[in-house]
Amino acid sequence: MPDSRDSTGFQPIENYGVIGNMRSIALISVDGSIDFFCFPNFDSPTVFAAILDPQRGGFLRISPEIEDLHTRQLYLPDTNILLTRFLSEAGVAEITDFMPIVESKDKKPYGHHILRMLRVIKGRITFQMRCAPRFDYARSGHAVHNEQGSICFAPESQDCPSMALHATFPLQIEGSDATATFTLGAGECATLAFGQVDEEEKTGAAVLDPANVDEHFKETSRFWRSWISRSNYTGRWREMVNRSALMLKLLCSAEHGSLVAAPTFGLPEQVGGERNWDYRYTWLRDSSFSLYAFMRLGFVEEARAFTGWIRDRLHEDAEHGPLQVMYHPDGRQELDEIILDSLSGYKNSRPVRIGNGAYQQLQLDIYGELMDAVYLAAKYGDGVSYDGWHNLQRILDWLAKNWNRPDEGIWEVRGGRREFLHSRLMCWVAFDRAIRLADKRSLAAPVEKWREIRDTIYEDIFTNFWSEDLKSFVQYKGSKTLDASVLLMPLMRFISPVDRRWLSTLGAIEKNLTEDSLVYRYNNISDPVDGLSGSEGSFTACSFWFIECLARSHQLEKARLLFDKMLGYANHLGLYSEQLGSSGEHLGNFPQAFTHLALISAATYLDRALSDGAHHPWR
Numbered sequence: 001m002p003d004s005r006d007s008t009g010f011q012p013i014e015n016y017g018v019i020g021n022m023r024s025i026a027l028i029s030v031d032g033s034i035d036f037f038c039f040p041n042f043d044s045p046t047v048f049a050a051i052l053d054p055q056r057g058g059f060l061r062i063s064p065e066i067e068d069l070h071t072r073q074l075y076l077p078d079t080n081i082l083l084t085r086f087l088s089e090a091g092v093a094e095i096t097d098f099m100p101i102v103e104s105k106d107k108k109p110y111g112h113h114i115l116r117m118l119r120v121i122k123g124r125i126t127f128q129m130r131c132a133p134r135f136d137y138a139r140s141g142h143a144v145h146n147e148q149g150s151i152c153f154a155p156e157s158q159d160c161p162s163m164a165l166h167a168t169f170p171l172q173i174e175g176s177d178a179t180a181t182f183t184l185g186a187g188e189c190a191t192l193a194f195g196q197v198d199e200e201e202k203t204g205a206a207v208l209d210p211a212n213v214d215e216h217f218k219e220t221s222r223f224w225r226s227w228i229s230r231s232n233y234t235g236r237w238r239e240m241v242n243r244s245a246l247m248l249k250l251l252c253s254a255e256h257g258s259l260v261a262a263p264t265f266g267l268p269e270q271v272g273g274e275r276n277w278d279y280r281y282t283w284l285r286d287s288s289f290s291l292y293a294f295m296r297l298g299f300v301e302e303a304r305a306f307t308g309w310i311r312d313r314l315h316e317d318a319e320h321g322p323l324q325v326m327y328h329p330d331g332r333q334e335l336d337e338i339i340l341d342s343l344s345g346y347k348n349s350r351p352v353r354i355g356n357g358a359y360q361q362l363q364l365d366i367y368g369e370l371m372d373a374v375y376l377a378a379k380y381g382d383g384v385s386y387d388g389w390h391n392l393q394r395i396l397d398w399l400a401k402n403w404n405r406p407d408e409g410i411w412e413v414r415g416g417r418r419e420f421l422h423s424r425l426m427c428w429v430a431f432d433r434a435i436r437l438a439d440k441r442s443l444a445a446p447v448e449k450w451r452e453i454r455d456t457i458y459e460d461i462f463t464n465f466w467s468e469d470l471k472s473f474v475q476y477k478g479s480k481t482l483d484a485s486v487l488l489m490p491l492m493r494f495i496s497p498v499d500r501r502w503l504s505t506l507g508a509i510e511k512n513l514t515e516d517s518l519v520y521r522y523n524n525i526s527d528p529v530d531g532l533s534g535s536e537g538s539f540t541a542c543s544f545w546f547i548e549c550l551a552r553s554h555q556l557e558k559a560r561l562l563f564d565k566m567l568g569y570a571n572h573l574g575l576y577s578e579q580l581g582s583s584g585e586h587l588g589n590f591p592q593a594f595t596h597l598a599l600i601s602a603a604t605y606l607d608r609a610l611s612d613g614a615h616h617p618w619r
Contacts, residue, residue, distance in 0.1 A: 004029075004030060004031065005031070005054075006347075008054065008347075009050070009054030009055065010051075010054060010346065010347050011029045011030070011031070011033075011035065011051065012585060012586070013051075013267055013346070013577055013585070013586040013587065013590050014571035014572075014575075014577070014585065014586040014590075015029055015030045015571070015572075016028060016029055016030075016035070016036075016051070016571075016575075016590065017030075017073050017075070017082045017084075017573045017575070018080075018082075018247075018250065018263065018575070018591060019080055019081070019082050019097050019098050019099050019114070020080065020099055020250040020263070021099035021100065021101050021112070021254075022101070022249070022250065022252050022253060022254035022255075023040065023041060023042070023112065023253070023254060023255065024037070024038050024039055024040060024041055024042055024044065024099075024112075024263075025037075025038075025042065025250060025251075025263035026048070026097075026099070026114055027051060027263070027264070027590075028073075028082055028084065028097055030071050030073050030084065030572070031061075031063070031071055031084075032061065032062050032063065032071070032084045032086070032095050033050065033059050033060070033061040033062075033063075034048055034059060034060040034061070034097075034114065035048060035049075035050035035051040035054075035057070035059050036048055036049055036050070036051045036052075036263075036264060037060075037114070038263070038280065039112075039160075039161070039163065039195075039196075040112055040161060040196065041329065041330075042251075042253070042260045042263060042280050042329055043260070043280045043281060043328055043329060044160075045135065045136040045137050045157070045159060045160055046058070046134070046135075046136075046137050046138070047133045047134070047135060047160075047163065048060060048132075048133065048134070049134065049137065049138060049343060051264070051267070051346060052266050052267075052343045052344070052345055052346050052352060053138065053342075053343040053344045053345070055344075056134060056138045056342065056343060056344070057134055057138055057343055058132050058133050058134030058135075058138060059130070059132055060114075060116075060130075060131045060132070060133075060194060061128075061129070061130050062095060062116065062118060062127055062128075062129050062192070063127065063128045063129075064086045064088075064091070064093055064125050064126070064127055065125070065126045065127065065128060066086070066088045066090045066091055066123075066125060067088065067090065068088050068089060068090075069086055069087070069088045070086075070087045070088065071084060071085065071086055071087065072084075072085040072087065073085070073572060073573060074572075074573065075243070075246075075573060076096075076221065078224060078225045078228045078229070078242065078246075079098075079220070079221050079224035079225060079246070080098070080224055080246055080249075080250055081096060081097070081098040081217075081220065081221060081224070082096070082097045082098065082573075083095070083096050083097075084097070086125075090123050090125070091120065091121075091122050091123025091124065091125045091186075092120070092121040092122040092123065093118065093119065093120045093121060093125050093127075093184070094118075094119055094121065095116055095117065095118050096116070096117040096119070096217075097114065097115070097116050097117075098114075098115055098216075098217065098220050099112075099113065099114055099115070099220075100113060100115060100216040100217075100219070100220050101219065101220045101223045101224075102216065102219060102220075112195050112196045113193045113194060113195030113196070113207065114193070114194045114195060115191065115192075115193050115213065115216060115217075116191070116192040116193070116194075117189065117190075117191050117213065117217070118184070118189065118190045118191070118192070119184075119188070119189045119190075120184040120185060120186055120187070120188055120189075121186065121187075122186055123185075123186060124183060124184070124185045124186070125183065125184060126181065126182070126183045127180075127181070127182055127183070127184070127190075128179075128180075128181055129167075129169075129178075129179060129180040129181075129182070129192070130174075130177055130178070130179050131151070131165050131177060131178040131179075131194065132176075132177040133153050133163065133177075135153075135155035135156075135157055135160040136155065136157040136159060136160050137340050137342055137343060137354065138342040138343055139157070139340075139342045140155050140156045140157035140160060141155075141156050141176070142154055142155045142156060142176060143156075144173055144176055144177075144178070145173075146171070146173060147164070149166075149170070149171065150164050150165060150166045150167075150171070151164065151165040151171050151173060151178040152164045152165075152197060153165070161196060161197070162196075162197045163194065163195060163196060163197060164194070164195070164196075164197045165178050165192070165193070165194050166192070166193045166194075166207050166208050167180065167190070167191070167192045167193075167208070168189075168190050168191045168192075168208055169182040169190050170182070191208050191210075191213055193207045193208060224246065227246075227249060228242050228245060228246055230298060230299060231245060231297045231298060231299070232297060232298035233296075233297050233298075233603075233604060233607075235603065235604070235607030235608070235611070236603075236607050236610070237563075237567070237603045237607065239574070240567055240570070240574055240599065240603065241297070241599070241600055241603050241604070243573070243574035243575070244293075244574070244596035244597070244599050244600050245293075245294075245297055245299070245596075245600065247575060247591050247593075247596050248290055248293065248294065248593055248596055248597060248600075249302070250263075251263065251290075251593050252302060252305070253282075253329045253330075255330075256309055256329050256330050256331065257302075257304075257305030257306050257308050257309040258282040258287065258306065258309045258327070258329045258330075258331070259282060259286065259287045259290050259302075259306065259593060260279070260280050260281060260282055260329055260593070261279040261280075261281065261282070261283050261286045261326075261589070261592065261593050261594065262279035262280065262578070262589035262590065262591065262592045262593065263279075263280060263589075263591070264279065264280070264589045264590055265277065265278035265279060265280055265352075265353065265354055265589065266278070266340075266343070266345060266346060266349075266352040266353065266354075267346050267577070267578075267587070267588055267589045267590055268345070268346055268347075268349035268587060268588070269536040269537060269578070269579055269587050269588045270349075270534045270535055270536050270537070270587065271346070271347050271349055271581075271587070272347065272348060272349050273349060273533070273534040273535075273536075274349075274350070274351065274532060274533060274534065275532055275534065275536055276345065276346075276349055276350070276351065276352060276353055277353060277356060277358075277589070278335075278337075278353055278354050278355055278356050279356075279578075279589040279592070281326045281327060281328060281329070281335060281356060281359075282309075282326060282327050282328070282329050283325065283326045284310075284323060284324075284325065284326070284366040284369060284370055285325075285363075285365065285366055285369045285410065286593050286594050286597075287306055287373075288366075288369035288370055288372060288373035289369065289594070289597050289598075290302075290306075290593055290597045291303050291306050291373045291376065291377065292372070292373065292376055292597070292601070293596075293597035293600040293601060295376055295377075295380050295381075296600060296601065296604050297600065297604070300380065300381045303373075303376075303377045303380070303381050304377075304381060304382060306373070306377075307373075307374070307377050307381075307382075309331070310370065310373075310374075311388055311391075312331060313327065313331060314388070314391040314392070314394075314395070315391070316331075316333065318333065319360060320360070320361070320362040321362065321364075321367075321398055321399075321402065322394065322395045322398050323366060323367070323370065323395065324359055325358060325359055325361055325363045325366060325412075326356060326358070326359050327359075333359070334359075335355045335356050335357075335359040336355045336357070337353055337354075337355040337356055337357035338353065338354050338355050339351040339352065339353055340352040340353070340354060358408070358412040361407070361408040361412060362405065362407040362408060362417065363407055363408055363409060363410065363412065363423065364399070364402070364403060364405065364407045364423040364424075364426065364427055365407075365409065365410050365420075365422055365423045365425070365426035365427070366426075367395060367396075367399050367426065367427065367430040368425070368426025368427055368428070368429030368430040368433075368492075369426060369429075370395075370430070371392070371396075371429060371430040371431075371433040371434055371437075372429055372433050372492070374392065374433070374437070375433035375434075375436060375437050378437055378440075378441060379440070383441060384437065384441065384443070389443055389445075392434065393445060393446075396430065396431065396434055396450065399427060399430055399431075400449070400450075400453055403424070403427040403453070403457060404419070404424075404460070405417075405419075406418050406419050406420075407419075407420065407423050409422060409423050409476075409485075410422045410423070410485050411483075411485070411521060411522070411530060413529055413530040413531060414530060414531040414532060415528060415529050415530050415531025415532075416531065418476040418477070418479075418529070419464075419476055419477040419478075420475065420476045420483075420485075421461065421465045421473055421474065421475060421476060421477075421483065421485070421486060422483065422485040422486070422488065424457060424460065424461055424465065425461065425488065425489060425492065425494055426492070427457055428454055428457040428458055428461070428494060429492050429494070431450045431451075431453050431454035431457070432454050432493075434450055435447055435450050435451055435454065438450075458494075461473075461494075462501075464477050465477060466501065467480065470482070470508055471501075471504040471505075471508065472486075472504060472505040472508035472509075473486050473489070473501070473505050475522060475527075475529065476529070479527065480527075481522060481523060481526060481527045481529070482508055482509060482512050482513055482522065482523070483521065483522045484509060484513055484519050484520065484521050484522065484539065484542040484545070484546070485521070485542075486505060486509065487506075487509065487519075487542060487545035487546055487548075487549050488545060489502065489505075490502060490549055490552055490553075491545065491548060491549070491552075491601070497549060497552035497553045498553055498554065502553070503553060506546075506549055506550070506553065509546065510546075513542075514546065515538070516562070516565065517543055517546075517547070517562040517563075517565040517566050517569075518538035518543055518580060519538055519539060519542040519543045519545075519546045520536075520538050520539060520542070521536075521539045521542060524536070536579060536587070536588075537579035537580050537581045537582070537587040537588070538579060538580050539578070539579055540566070540569070540576050540577070540578065540579060540580055540592075540595040540598070541578075541592075541594045541595050541597075541598040542598075543562075543566050543598075544563075544566065544595070544598035544599050544601065544602040545598055545602070546562070547559050547562050547563045547566065547602045547606065548598075548601060548602040548605050548606065550562070551602070551605055551606045551609050552605070552609075556606070556609055556610055559606055560606060560610065563602060563603070563606055566599075569584055571586065575590070575591040575596075576590075576591060576592060576595040576596060576599070577589065577590035577591065577592055577595070578590070578592040578594070578595060
């Protein structure tokens with residue numbers, strides 16, 4: 001086996017690839033082990049969670065028994081089909097992993113499976129296979145039995161569906177696991193399927209039928225290649241931009257139209273620390289920014305699906321305002337935070353949390369991100385309906401009375417509410433975009449009232465959030481600290497990217513929060529605003545915001561150098577987690593939508609600016 005795992009069995013976060021079907025996602029390590037999988041949905045309990053606890057979390061592993069083994073992992077071009085290759089002098093083999101996307105649901109068999117196709121290219125290799133599910137976050141036991149050669153797992157927890165393992169090689173039961181030892185020669189193949197129990201075909205004969213497997217592979221490959229071919233980006237960093245787009249698409253719910261922030265929970269922002277959150281939910285902020293990224297690439301179907309999902313949320317008043325910070329992908333509102341004792345945490349980083357208590361916070365910036373998304377969707381896609389426009393006006397009526405309240409802000413601090421600059425900025429965006437939308441679409445609205453509020457917020461920001469001492473905009477009213485979220489000011493068209501106040505702020509961010517291309521959100525040591533102990537890594541999305549700000553302020557060569565450096569921090573597949581540690585290791589939940597959408601935004605603007613002699617920073 002490769003020696004990338006540490007002595008306790010943990011793989012580095014960056015040593016994973018992902019596959020999915022826009023319903024759930026599995027993480028697969030470079031040594032061919034499925035170490036994370038929630039089933040049947042993004043936010044369902046885990047079946048495999050070895051990334052959080054190699055001993056108790058559960059996994060599905062196929063291991064070749066050969067010496068001096070090396071591995072390589074890659075995506076088949078323009079798809080989310082993952083190939084893990086095992087290389088040694090004794091032989092070469094590869095596993096092709098994917099979750100079928102069958103667009104016609106009347107085709108049989110239609111299920112919810114992970115398919116693993118194993119093929120030996122050179123030599124004769126013996127493999128060990130172990131399927132060790134640990135249902136309900138490793139809190140539930142399960143019964144296991146052999147059903148005509150397939151292994152069925154029946155969880156004790158009522159919240160977890162029964163699952164089955166099918167294979168073209170003989171399976172045995174060992175304790176609560178399924179195991180196998182088998183040998184393949186050059187040119188020989190084996191197939192394994194793990195997923196939902198089909199009552200009509202428990203034996204898996206249809207699932208493993210070679211013609212069906214081949215059709216699933218071809219149809220899934222066609223789906224991803226057809227989808228990414230609709231991108232209008234043809235610039236310098238096409239491969240990385242396409243990979244980011246494919247990653248964002250994996251995080252979209254095909255059923256609901258929402259988008260999850262990341263497929264994982266509990267991966268730490270500091271190894272051994274307490275900053276371990278559950279990101280398997282739909283944040284209005286992340287989804288709105290993702291919508292912008294999709295539209296920049298020419299994908300409009302995702303915008304329609306998300307605006308449809310948002311339309312249903314406009315009728316559901318939350319405790320702290322008309323909208324909630326985050327939701328389950330299906331729109332459910334309760335996300336109560338629970339600490340798990342069943343999992344040790346990634347490299348013993350505890351507590352391991354599921355749910356997210358931040359759903360009850362007041363974060364006023366979400367209204368700006370929502371209105372920006374609505375404005376862009378109306379500009380590049382379908383217009384706003386009469387009822388939808390009145391629902392938006394109801395939200396703006398509430399915001400008109402509440403925009404100056406202290407809140408927990410974009411970073412979801414747990415150290416008390418403050419009047420954060422970013423929240424104030426996005427309240428300005430909410431009214432600005434509503435005014436633009438009303439004017440451009442000739443929609444009836446109290447535009448003069450909105451314009452008065454917008455201009456009041458504008459003056460408030462320049463009066464109360466500018467520090468003459470620091471020559472910079474500050475994190476919150478009355479503070480002397482900086483916050484990288486200020487980088488969104490020119491990107492939101494609030495301030496000119498060449499305004500002297502902005503250039504001074506950009507310089508302060510570079511001096512105080514930046515190490516080369518890595519940008520930190522804020523300095524929690526000098527001002528522990530978030531109420532949590534310890535520190536964290538650099539925030540990768542902020543690095544891409546910083547690069548785009550440089551480009552917009554005409555510092556194109558510097559922006560390009562830092563952008564190329566940031567590409568070097570991607571993992572071997574072009575994926576990013578939320579943060580980067582001091583030695584470049586990935587930290588936080590993985591892969592993260594926020595990071596990939598920021599990459600797309602920076603790449604598209606920088607590429608256009610480098611190619612356009614008549615540079616337009618406001619475009």
